[in-house]
Amino acid sequence: MSKKKYGFTLVSVLLALALVAVGCTPKEESGSSEAPVFRMNLATEPPSLDPAQVQDQVSATVVNGLYEGLTRKDEKGEVVPGIAKEWKISDDGKTYTFTIRDDAKWSNGDAVTANDFEYAWKRALDPNLKPAVSAYAYQLYYIKNAEAYNTAADGVKVDDVGVKAIDEHTLQVELNSPTPYFLGLMSFTVFYPVHQSVKENEAWATDVSTMITNGPFKMSEWKKNNSITIVKDDNYYAKDDVKLTKVVFSEVNDSNTELSMYQTGELDYAGMPTGLIPNEQFPTLKQNNPDEFKIQGSASIYYYLFNTTQKPYSNEKVRQALSMAISRQDIVDNVTKGEQKPAYGVVPPGIKGEKDDFRTEHPDTYFKEDIEQAKQLLADGLKEEGLTAMPTVKLTYNTNELHQAVAEAIAEMWSKNLGIKTEVSKQEWGVFLDNRNHLNYDVARGGWGADYDDPMTFIDLFSSKSGNNNTGFANPEYDALIKEAYSTDDQAKRMAAMSKAEELVIGTRAIMPIYYYSTVYMIKPGFKGIFIDYKGDIDYNRGYYEAE
Incomplete structure (x- = not known):
């Protein structure tokens, strides 16, 4: 899923002094046995709370x-x-039969049924879905x-789609091929059910009063561009497992x-995945608050994405x-400072491979940084485009201090190493996403996190069929490799095909990988069961x- 990661800037002297000791959280407002409330920061307004439209981490944090x-x-x-509550899988791995819980309910008390899942999935596939076609279809x-x-091909109608409610408690799903990670996909946003009251209301997901949900929490208050409050839903089947009375974003x-x-004490949690902590304070925070300050890989x-439909970025x-003329190690050492790892591939560490971690089995040795070779490639590429000099690069990012710092560092490296001028500009998150989706950019920041634990969650992102492919990159060989990986449950064959696909997309530099994320955050003592x-x-x- 598209990552809206947040980062870091220099802080004032006063703030630096204040950070020496992190204050306690007032119990009357935060977590306690009397009032277990959890407060964190989203940093921006979620673009959508409709499961079919969610394509970013900010929205997903609330929707989940x-x-x-x-x-x-x-x-x-x-x-x-x-x-x-249970499921059965056919011997050929292509038919799943799910049994819906008898006690599953919507926040308004209606029963959650198999029909709601069938409706939601077919709605997400609707080629005429409003207000926009689902990017995750x-x-x-x-x-x-x-x-x-979804593509309105061959006269196929909605009733032909292989998902069907056999009865209110039985959902049958027919797949094209065995899919080893299909059960993991069932926990992803686009596969969530939707209450069928939304049929006549395109704007249902923008109003608290029309949002009927089925999770541990329900909407309580939404102050646009200010805050969102969700409260425990007593209709949730496992309500006894939900201890927080509310979450305030x-x-x-x-x-x-x-x-x-x-x-x-106004927040119980600070930092990633949707907030930000000044990186200049990492050493102080780590030293003075070792039980609260956390860094973990993710x-x-x-x-960065290149608009491959626009010259000269259409030239490989x-x-x-541009990709070879920057120093990723310098960026993670001197700009981000959060134990990130330089990236030379698409699939990050931590994703399952055939027998081990995919990145361990298939090292990302697809290219090396080389300034002299970069100079020659740039000269050759510009000559092929009939240009004598590189036009000013317009590099855009969504409003955020880390993104600005990384963009400025890259612009400086391009200037020093290639003599290129770069215009760095920021855009509000929703505007930025819209421009990127419509290929209205030269070079733009990108981020992606796993939707499920398989390399495919990164590899099929750049297929010509992906609604999240914002590069214009379309390659028949790449699509064929993805199709090959889709069509078998032989893990060795799958991993080999995806490795070839990764090598191809990195070789052509449809994207410019920078680093693999780490998650940097702080959480107040006493909060348990909340995890990254x-x-x-x-x-x-x-x-x-x-209480501790």
């Missing part, structure tokens, strides 16, 4: 508390029953006839302010030159507070 799919993931990343292409319906896009709010990648040599999963997302659904 409001909805639940057929399965969910535990703290170890293992698939456990969600709205489906391609994740449903594993289902028989899903792609043909602020929307403050400034790292200094967020950390100040944490230290004064299966996600920070990169130009893209290769393998992909860097926060899970607060079974969180609780226990």
Whole structure:
């Protein structure tokens, strides 16, 4: 999923002094046995709370508390029953039959049924979905006839899609091919059910009063561009496992302010995945608050996208030159400072391979940084385009201090190493996403985190069928490799095909990988059961507070 990661800037002397000791959280406002409330920062307004439209981490952080799919993931990343209490898989691995819980209910008290899942999935595939076609519709292409319906091909109709409610408690799903990670996909946002009251209301997901949800929490208050509050839903089947009475999301896009709010007790959590902590304070925070300050690796990648439909970025040599002329190690050592790892591939560490970690089995040795070779590639590429000099590069990023610092560092490296002028500009998150989706950019920041624990979650991102492919990159050989990996459950064959695909997309530099993320955050003492999963997302659904 698209990562809206947040980062870091220099802080004022006063704030630096204030950080020496992080204040306690006032119990009357935060986690306690009397009032277990959890407060964190989103930093920006979620673009959408409609499961079919969610394509970013900010939106997903809220939606993951409001909805639940057929399965969910535990703290170890293992698939456990969600709205489906059990399932059966056919011998050929292509038919799944899910049994819906008898006690699964919507926040308004209606029963959650198999029909709601069928409706939601077919809605996400609807080629005429309003207000916009689902960017994640391609994740449903594993289902028989899903792609043909979504692309309006061959006269396939919605009733031909291989998902069917046999009765209110039985959902049958037919796949094109065995898909080893299909159960894991069932915990992902686009596979969440949707209450059928949304049929006549395109704007249902923008109004608290019309949002009927089925997860541990339900909407309580939404102050646009200010805060969102969700509260425990007593209709949730596992309500006894939900200990927090509410979760409050602020929307403050400034790292200094967020950390100040944490230290004064206005927040219980600060930092990634949706907030930010000033990186200049990492040493102080680590020394003075070792039990609260955390850094852990996450299966996600920070990169730049090239608009491959626009000259001169349509030229492979130009893209290769820009990618080879920067120092990733300098960026992680001197700019981000959060134990990130330089990236030379697409798939980050922490994703399962055939027998081990995919990145261990297939090292990302696809290219090396080389300034002299970059100069020659740039000259050759510009000559092929009939240009004598590189036009000013327009590099855009969404408003955030880390993104600005990384962009400025890269612009400086391009200037020093290639003599290129770069215009760096920021855009509000929603505007930025829209421009990127419509290829209205030259070079733009990108980030991607795993949607499920398989390399395919990164590899099929750049297929010509992906609604999240914002590069214009389309390659028949690449698509064929993805199709090959889709069509078998032989792990060795799957991994080999995906490795070849990764080598191809990196070789052409449709994207410019920068680093593999780490997640940097702080959490108040006493909060338990709230964790950052393998992909860097926060899970607060079974969180609780226990005085220490």
